[in-house]
Amino acid sequence: MEHEITLVVNGTARRVTVPARRLLSDCLRHDLGLTGTHVGCEHGVCGCCTVLLDGEPVRSCLTFAVTVDGRDITTVEGLAPAGGLSAVQRAFAECHALQCGFCTPGFLCTVTALLRDNPAPTDEEVLEGLSGNLCRCTGYQNIAKAVHRAAELLAEES
Amino acid sequence: MKPPPFEYHAPRDLDDALRTLARVGTDGKVLAGGQSLIPMLNMRLMAPAHLVDINRVASLDGVEAGAAGVRVGALARHSQVERGRSHPLLTRALRLVAHPVIRNRGTVVGSLAHADPAAELPAVLAVLDGSVRLARWESGRIATREVGAREFLVGPMESAVRPGELAVSAFFPALGPRTGAAFEELARRHGDYALAGVCAVVRLDEDGQVAAARVACTGVGPVPVVVDVTEASRDGWDAAARRVQEEIEPEDDIHASAAYRRHLVGVLAGRALGGAAREAAGGA
Numbered sequence: 001m002e003h004e005i006t007l008v009v010n011g012t013a014r015r016v017t018v019p020a021r022r023l024l025s026d027c028l029r030h031d032l033g034l035t036g037t038h039v040g041c042e043h044g045v046c047g048c049c050t051v052l053l054d055g056e057p058v059r060s061c062l063t064f065a066v067t068v069d070g071r072d073i074t075t076v077e078g079l080a081p082a083g084g085l086s087a088v089q090r091a092f093a094e095c096h097a098l099q100c101g102f103c104t105p106g107f108l109c110t111v112t113a114l115l116r117d118n119p120a121p122t123d124e125e126v127l128e129g130l131s132g133n134l135c136r137c138t139g140y141q142n143i144a145k146a147v148h149r150a151a152e153l154l155a156e157e158s
Numbered sequence: 159m160k161p162p163p164f165e166y167h168a169p170r171d172l173d174d175a176l177r178t179l180a181r182v183g184t185d186g187k188v189l190a191g192g193q194s195l196i197p198m199l200n201m202r203l204m205a206p207a208h209l210v211d212i213n214r215v216a217s218l219d220g221v222e223a224g225a226a227g228v229r230v231g232a233l234a235r236h237s238q239v240e241r242g243r244s245h246p247l248l249t250r251a252l253r254l255v256a257h258p259v260i261r262n263r264g265t266v267v268g269s270l271a272h273a274d275p276a277a278e279l280p281a282v283l284a285v286l287d288g289s290v291r292l293a294r295w296e297s298g299r300i301a302t303r304e305v306g307a308r309e310f311l312v313g314p315m316e317s318a319v320r321p322g323e324l325a326v327s328a329f330f331p332a333l334g335p336r337t338g339a340a341f342e343e344l345a346r347r348h349g350d351y352a353l354a355g356v357c358a359v360v361r362l363d364e365d366g367q368v369a370a371a372r373v374a375c376t377g378v379g380p381v382p383v384v385v386d387v388t389e390a391s392r393d394g395w396d397a398a399a400r401r402v403q404e405e406i407e408p409e410d411d412i413h414a415s416a417a418y419r420r421h422l423v424g425v426l427a428g429r430a431l432g433g434a435a436r437e438a439a440g441g442a
Contacts, residue, residue: 020166042159043197056262062196066166067213131348132257
């Protein structure tokens with residue numbers, strides 16, 4: 001049976017018809033064409049598919065689209081205005097916090113929420129905040145640096 | 159890695175949810191946070207014909223803290239309860255549950271109903287002798303029963319929730335005066351299920367002597383292994399830790415041998431009991 005739902009994705013209401021078993025990750029990618037959200041493990045381990053649900057980072061592969069009918073979703077495409085980069089994205093580029101980039105959308109969403117809730121995290125808080133996202137390229141050091149750099153950029157902007 | 163098809167139900171209130179669960183019976187499964195259920199569906203480890211999504215039942219998301227303890231509703235997320243800091247041991251255990259992003263969706267009551275013997279929250283419920291409230295639809299009204307931790311945690315991934323029932327809340331008794339608690343565990347990777355863990359509660363009398371000491375161990379039995387070490391602790395925490403080692407039933411698996419787990423529980427029990435006693439004495 002198909003369900004008609006409305007998701008407010010990156011500020012725009014999107015109406016879509018999905019079967020109940022459609023994962024939010026697949027709904028975003030296949031039904032809405034937002035392929036910035038990546039799908040890695042599909043059981044909640046890798047963190048690639050992390051999006052913001054009403055501002056809170058969640059695994060889109062462990063959420064059914066029908067469950068979040070009517071809610072606000074922010075994907076990596078919505079972190080910055082068209083053509084621009086957010087402070088977190090600039091910091092990742094500046095600090096070489098990505099190589100292949102597959103895990104990056106998940107990291108960006110996670111870090112965006114982390115710095116909103118805690119604008120000046122300690123090293124330990126950064127590691128705890130990043131602990132649910134896997135990266136197979138960088139060795140994490142530059143990602144941790146990028147979080148601190150993003151915190152500086154955000155502090156300068158505000 | 160996609161879930162098998164199921165019929166989806168999204169009740170708006172508790173009556174509706176319980177009526178639906180009564181109707182679908184053994185074919186139904188409750189969806190709350192989904193952080194254990196959806197991986198199991200994605201991996202096709204289960205295929206329920208009906209999913210009853212309780213995420214719209216707003217009356218279930220409450221957390222009520224009182225002098226006797228804290229009652230956590232079925233929709234209260236790990237992160238919400240962690241931030242509420244209404245119970246020191248529960249707060250500490252929640253920080254050991256998976257990762258912050260998982261805790262944004264996962265629910266406390268869901269972790270209990272999932273009844274993974276390696277999970278932290280069932281051990282907290284067990285060591286505190288807490289309880290879970292189960293509700294069902296019967297003769298046109300809601301009927302409830304309160305089930306103590308010992309009866310609630312039946313076996314590995316098996317709780318006392320019957321088909322048609324919903325775990326609506328869990329009660330974690332307060333620690334009380336001159337009482338300290340600690341949770342120690344060891345995981346191969348941060349956020350993984352631990353190889354073993356020990357949750358300890360120690361109460362001192364007015365002279366600072368041990369009045370009661372209890373632990374619950376994770377990952378070393380079919381359910382959290384609860385051991386009263388009040389007597390054994392008269393010969394010190396090392397003796398108490400040895401007593402705990404005698405009670406557990408660790409098994410070999412690809413992550414660790416039974417012998418290693420038994421050794422580990424001894425070390426963790428010593429640390430947890432010592433930490434709980436220091437906290438009870440006000441020196442945490």
